[in-house]
Amino acid sequence: MSTAAVIMMIIDLSLVWGLLAIATKHLASTDDSHTGTLGSKDLDDMPLYQPESRQAS
Amino acid sequence: MTAQHNTRATWSGRSMFLFAAIGSAIGLGNIWRFPYIAYENGGGAFLLPYVVALLTAGVPVLILDYVLGHRFRGSAPLVWRRVSKHTEMVGWVQTIITYIIAIYYAVILAWSASYTWFSVKLAWGDDPESFFLKNYLHADTTSLTSGDVIWSIAILLAAVWVGIIAVMALGVRKGTGMLSRVFVPVLIVLFLTLVIRALFLEGSSVGLDAFFTPQWSALAHPQVWMAAYGQIFYSLAIAFGIMMTQASYLKRRSDLSGLGAVVGLSNSAFEVLAGIGVFATLGFMAQASQTSVNDVASAGIGLAFIAFPTIINQMPGGPIFGILFFGSLFIAGFTSLVTIVEVVVSSFQDKFGMKRRTAAIVVGIACAVPSLALFPVATGLATLDIVDKFVNVLGIVAIAVISIVTISWGLGRLPELRGHVNAVSSLHLGTWWDLSLKVLTPVILGVTFILEIKNLITDGYEGYPNNKLLVFGWGMGIVLYGGAFVLSRLKWPSTTIVDGPPAGDFGVPMTGRGAPFGRHLDNPQITPRELGIDLAKERS
Numbered sequence: 001m002s003t004a005a006v007i008m009m010i011i012d013l014s015l016v017w018g019l020l021a022i023a024t025k026h027l028a029s030t031d032d033s034h035t036g037t038l039g040s041k042d043l044d045d046m047p048l049y050q051p052e053s054r055q056a057s
Numbered sequence: 058m059t060a061q062h063n064t065r066a067t068w069s070g071r072s073m074f075l076f077a078a079i080g081s082a083i084g085l086g087n088i089w090r091f092p093y094i095a096y097e098n099g100g101g102a103f104l105l106p107y108v109v110a111l112l113t114a115g116v117p118v119l120i121l122d123y124v125l126g127h128r129f130r131g132s133a134p135l136v137w138r139r140v141s142k143h144t145e146m147v148g149w150v151q152t153i154i155t156y157i158i159a160i161y162y163a164v165i166l167a168w169s170a171s172y173t174w175f176s177v178k179l180a181w182g183d184d185p186e187s188f189f190l191k192n193y194l195h196a197d198t199t200s201l202t203s204g205d206v207i208w209s210i211a212i213l214l215a216a217v218w219v220g221i222i223a224v225m226a227l228g229v230r231k232g233t234g235m236l237s238r239v240f241v242p243v244l245i246v247l248f249l250t251l252v253i254r255a256l257f258l259e260g261s262s263v264g265l266d267a268f269f270t271p272q273w274s275a276l277a278h279p280q281v282w283m284a285a286y287g288q289i290f291y292s293l294a295i296a297f298g299i300m301m302t303q304a305s306y307l308k309r310r311s312d313l314s315g316l317g318a319v320v321g322l323s324n325s326a327f328e329v330l331a332g333i334g335v336f337a338t339l340g341f342m343a344q345a346s347q348t349s350v351n352d353v354a355s356a357g358i359g360l361a362f363i364a365f366p367t368i369i370n371q372m373p374g375g376p377i378f379g380i381l382f383f384g385s386l387f388i389a390g391f392t393s394l395v396t397i398v399e400v401v402v403s404s405f406q407d408k409f410g411m412k413r414r415t416a417a418i419v420v421g422i423a424c425a426v427p428s429l430a431l432f433p434v435a436t437g438l439a440t441l442d443i444v445d446k447f448v449n450v451l452g453i454v455a456i457a458v459i460s461i462v463t464i465s466w467g468l469g470r471l472p473e474l475r476g477h478v479n480a481v482s483s484l485h486l487g488t489w490w491d492l493s494l495k496v497l498t499p500v501i502l503g504v505t506f507i508l509e510i511k512n513l514i515t516d517g518y519e520g521y522p523n524n525k526l527l528v529f530g531w532g533m534g535i536v537l538y539g540g541a542f543v544l545s546r547l548k549w550p551s552t553t554i555v556d557g558p559p560a561g562d563f564g565v566p567m568t569g570r571g572a573p574f575g576r577h578l579d580n581p582q583i584t585p586r587e588l589g590i591d592l593a594k595e596r597s
Contacts, residue, residue: 005265033310050564050565
């Protein structure tokens with residue numbers, strides 16, 4: 001294999017598999033019930049629909 | 058009126074969803090399309106436009122599918138009905154596309170199963186091309202239809218459909234979920250074994266050299282960038298209901314953007330691996346036949362059922378390699394087919410109020426009958442090729458543009474959907490997401506669609522006769538949009554909530570046009586706990 005091909009193979013594999021490893025590690029470190037702007041709010045204690053939702057029709 | 062609690066099935070957890078979504082995304086295209094597309098469009102340099110396409114269009118559209126399914130919690134037609142009373146037809150077009158794809162996709166699994174067995178004794182002999190086209194398929198590319206049934210394929214195809222119906226009837230967790238949990242790791246192990254074996258073949262470095270040597274000048278060509286966007290788009294199975302349906306089974310608190318990133322990148326990681334396996338093998342073939350990789354490189358059915366058997370004939374331990382390759386092809390296809398059929402089953406369950414088992418049997422038979430009538434016959438290969446081009450290429454691109462333009466420009470719902478993703482996700486979306494969906498993706502897909510149509514009108518397709526193109530190609534447009542129009546006129550069951558997200562708006566009010574939310578409630582500001590709805594089942 002040429003040097004250029006070897007370098008591209010290493011870059012290509014590192015990029016895609018590296019990004020996958022980062023994304024997987026990130027997902028594993030999060031807890032569904034606490035993520036996002038909702039934080040640890042319980043959906044059952046929130047109004048089903050916001051007032052604006054009814055007005056927007 | 059009080060709310061009707063939505064008791065839609067859910068995955069048992071993140072891992073089950075991930076296996077199902079990855080099983081769906083990793084299909085035949087990853088193995089037999091990506092390597093050739095990359096090789097033809099810049100080799101090692103292709104990864105630059107490919108990753109750009111993944112991050113700027115693939116993952117954004119994947120997340121759009123996820124948020125639609127998650128917020129509106131239904132099959133594709135129900136999701137689109139809940140988005141707006143005028144858009145249900147979009148969901149039906151997506152459902153009919155998956156129905157048609159399922160009908161022909163299954164026969165490739167039957168071929169793969171046959172070839173796994175053929176590999177044991179290299180049954181294709183010294184001339185795999187002649188064996189495949191003449192002895193195995195009795196291929197007739199000119200007649201409209203044929204009564205020349207190939208029973209060996211028909212029996213295997215029937216078995217594939219029985220298997221699919223059984224998995225569907227078992228439901229989301231015990232059927233699709235459990236199947237993916239077993240088959241996806243098996244596929245990865247099988248394919249890794251194949252890749253490692255391929256790397257030790259004589260001449261493998263020649264193939265890898267051809268595959269990875271960067272042709273930087275290719276990046277200046279717009280068609281290379283379009284090829285990258287096209288590959289990402291087809292391979293991720295986005296914008297035609299599959300990912301939307303899967304996300305509708307997620308629990309209410311699910312990290313949508315985090316899951317989208319993992320699924321999108323898993324698909325690409327597998328594709329790069331497939332590129333290494335395929336080109337290492339093609340390098341062996343080029344060296345053995347003393348020719349260049351360019352002369353042996355191919356894609357699709359030709360690569361799998363003609364080029365690979367030719368290579369297997371020449372390599373030491375060929376039968377084992379054949380079993381690994383065709384076994385991988387079968388498993389990748391089967392896990393994808395399950396999620397394709399799931400779209401149709403889910404639509405029938407929702408629209409006609411069917412029980413899971415009934416919907417699985419009805420849809421399974423409705424798929425199996427045309428599948429058995431049209432594909433295990435002498436004209437099957439040509440019919441498959443034409444339907445695939447018009448539905449899986451043109452049809453998907455068209456409905457992707459329509460659905461994305463509808464939700465972004467037509468209804469102005471992207472800020473609301475972005476708010477929903479950010480409400481439950483760890484990776485927050487910025488306005489770049491809106492920009493990708495409003496401008497970048499529709500423009501690229503729109504240009505792709507126009508160019509494809511122009512080529513088909515001026516050049517026809519692969520020399521097939523016009524009557525065949527008219528019936529199995531252009532005629533599919535009538536089936537898709539006529540069928541969708543009729544189905545969208547039918548009424549929903551009276552207990553189905555059709556005017557917005559059925560399980561609340563997650564604290565994210567509607568900001569665009571569409572159906573009014575919460576019309577089914579006397580007091581929409583009431584909380585689920587005050588309403589006495591037991592949502593514990595969804596969180597279990």
